[in-house]
Amino acid sequence: MTTKVRVRFAPSPTGNLHIGGARTALFNYLFARHEKGNFVLRIEDTDRARSTKEAVENILDSLRWLGLDWDEGPGKGGDFGPYYQMERLETYKSYAHELLKQGKAYFCYCSPEELAERKKEALQGGYPPGYNRKCRNLSPEERAEKEREGKEKVIRFRTSDAGTTEINDLVRGKVQFENILLEDFVLIRSSGIPTFIFANVIDDNLMNITHIIRGDEHLSNTPRQILLYQALGFSLPSFGHLSMILGSDRKKLSKRTGATSLDWYRQKGYLPQALVNYLSLLGWGTSESQELFSSVEEIIRKFSLEAVSKNPAIFDIQKLDWMNGQYIKRLGIEELTRLVEPYLKEKNLLRGDEDKEWLKKVVALEQERIKTLSQITEYADFFFLSEITYDEKAVRKVLRKEGVSRILIAYRDKLKDLEPFTVETVESVARKIIADLEIKGGALIHPTRVALTGRTVGPGLFELMALLGREVTIKRLDKIINMLD
RNA sequence: GUCCCCAUCGUCUAGCUUGGUUUAGGACUCCAGAUUUUCGAUCUGGUAGCAGGGGUUCAAAUCCCCUUGGGGACACCA
Numbered sequence A: 001m002t003t004k005v006r007v008r009f010a011p012s013p014t015g016n017l018h019i020g021g022a023r024t025a026l027f028n029y030l031f032a033r034h035e036k037g038n039f040v041l042r043i044e045d046t047d048r049a050r051s052t053k054e055a056v057e058n059i060l061d062s063l064r065w066l067g068l069d070w071d072e073g074p075g076k077g078g079d080f081g082p083y084y085q086m087e088r089l090e091t092y093k094s095y096a097h098e099l100l101k102q103g104k105a106y107f108c109y110c111s112p113e114e115l116a117e118r119k120k121e122a123l124q125g126g127y128p129p130g131y132n133r134k135c136r137n138l139s140p141e142e143r144a145e146k147e148r149e150g151k152e153k154v155i156r157f158r159t160s161d162a163g164t165t166e167i168n169d170l171v172r173g174k175v176q177f178e179n180i181l182l183e184d185f186v187l188i189r190s191s192g193i194p195t196f197i198f199a200n201v202i203d204d205n206l207m208n209i210t211h212i213i214r215g216d217e218h219l220s221n222t223p224r225q226i227l228l229y230q231a232l233g234f235s236l237p238s239f240g241h242l243s244m245i246l247g248s249d250r251k252k253l254s255k256r257t258g259a260t261s262l263d264w265y266r267q268k269g270y271l272p273q274a275l276v277n278y279l280s281l282l283g284w285g286t287s288e289s290q291e292l293f294s295s296v297e298e299i300i301r302k303f304s305l306e307a308v309s310k311n312p313a314i315f316d317i318q319k320l321d322w323m324n325g326q327y328i329k330r331l332g333i334e335e336l337t338r339l340v341e342p343y344l345k346e347k348n349l350l351r352g353d354e355d356k357e358w359l360k361k362v363v364a365l366e367q368e369r370i371k372t373l374s375q376i377t378e379y380a381d382f383f384f385l386s387e388i389t390y391d392e393k394a395v396r397k398v399l400r401k402e403g404v405s406r407i408l409i410a411y412r413d414k415l416k417d418l419e420p421f422t423v424e425t426v427e428s429v430a431r432k433i434i435a436d437l438e439i440k441g442g443a444l445i446h447p448t449r450v451a452l453t454g455r456t457v458g459p460g461l462f463e464l465m466a467l468l469g470r471e472v473t474i475k476r477l478d479k480i481i482n483m484l485d
Numbered sequence B: 001g002u003c004c005c006c007a008u009c010g011u012c013u014a015g016c017u018u019g020g021u022u023u024a025g026g027a028c029u030c031c032a033g034a035u036u037u038u039c040g041a042u043c044u045g046g047u048a049g050c051a052g053g054g055g056u057u058c059a060a061a062u063c064c065c066c067u068u069g070g071g072g073a074c075a076c077c078a
Helices: A019-034 A053-066 A089-101 A112-125 A140-148 A196-206 A216-232 A262-268 A272-280 A296-302 A317-330 A333-346 A356-366 A373-379 A392-399 A404-416 A423-437 A441-453 A461-484
Strands: A006-009 A038-041 A105-108 A154-157 A164-169 A173-178 A186-188 A211-215 A238-242
Touching: A006 A019, A006 A211, A019 A038, A019 A053, A019 A211, A019 A238, A019 A272, A019 A296, A053 A262, A053 A272, A089 A105, A089 A154, A089 A186, A089 A196, A089 A216, A154 A216, A164 A216, A164 A238, A173 A216, A186 A196, A196 A216, A211 A216, A216 A238, A262 A272, A262 A373, A272 A296, A272 A317, A333 A356, A333 A373, A356 A373, A356 A461, A392 A441, A404 A423, A404 A441, A404 A461, A423 A441, A423 A461, A441 A461
Parallel strands: A006 A038, A211 A238
Antiparallel strands: A105 A154, A154 A186, A164 A173
């Protein structure tokens, strides 16, 4: 019998959830669900200077939006809580004192200023900048002296000079580190709050985490943590380090090279399903290079850590756009309409008393055109505005041409008493005029579109006219006809 | 500077584990054509890649080494 898989996502609430964090969370989630295990959420809020309540809320909210529901953690509870590290301080302390007692850790009285100074000198002198173990072998007298002076102290781990530490990484394979390169790192700060490297190990052990799936930036922390597992007598979990997501400049994703915050994508109107689909393909793929999945369930079914690739991936928003467009097309018109409404309201395009059926038809006309939900406001604004704006170039090239006025007048006159006013009837009237005047279809269609929408691009003219209705259609045609006189 | 990781079209990737079945496959983007009343969508086609150099082997994108390039880590941040 095998033990149940337990994985965790352990964000530090120092900012909103970003793309990289979301990808890490997603892979943990996919792995947990695939293995029928548990997905734990733990908040690592030990950085008191930068952690905020807002960031916690943002992270929880973003994960929910993506549909990455956790089995244990904030808002959920669980048998291994608390799930905020600041509520677990006593636990860390007792383990630290245990290490102290066993001589595997020691008090260090060096001040941050001294340390910084020494590091500067080291760098200038060209030798390793790590901690020089000054307090490692303080005599009881020396220690008593420092204590009397009331010096602040941290607890440091006593690293070994000998041997190598080997990681058998789930995605990278064997990785080795020389122990001598590891400095005596801090376990407990002078404030009594543990550092990430320590709290992380304690919690993962206490929470029975079986697989640690995290970003590549933690690979070099792993040997230190393995040493801790050994010192504490904990059994080792499996590690899997995911390659990073880079910006188009091949550097760590930053605001300069693209949006990093999940909020941005949410506001733009990317669908969570599309984002999940896209993110899952950043560093993972099926042997068929499948692009689109029918559901998260399908991704879960096909997901495996063995298929996770080692090389970093560059975030390509163009592909995301395409994918989001695909997901928008899959949506039922009822749901798309519901999703798009907030965007229209925000731009004051929608008052709220519009006919629901009419609105759905408007949305349907734009469904295959929009790549993000927010684009509805740029593409369909003329349906809602009482005064539309005209694209200058369109007016110049399409409207201000010989004979346009005559054609528009002819069309308007036929439309005035047309009954009923439908896609079919407005088109057949148009076709008749085109035949009578012996002109090309475009000669009527293009100027009419500019007159009605202010633009040269948009949905099919007759569909759009039927939705605009006779009154608005005639009004807008009149306006242009008068202008052309 | 030290340590670690990575390396197939511009991008995401399949192929690499178990060398020959590969004229290196798919997708996004881009270009062309078809369709259409425009844009889009759709369909068809196209451009474009094994970083370089050494080995090993009858045979290397696939195995080994070096170089180069990129990334990450070296905090009382995570």
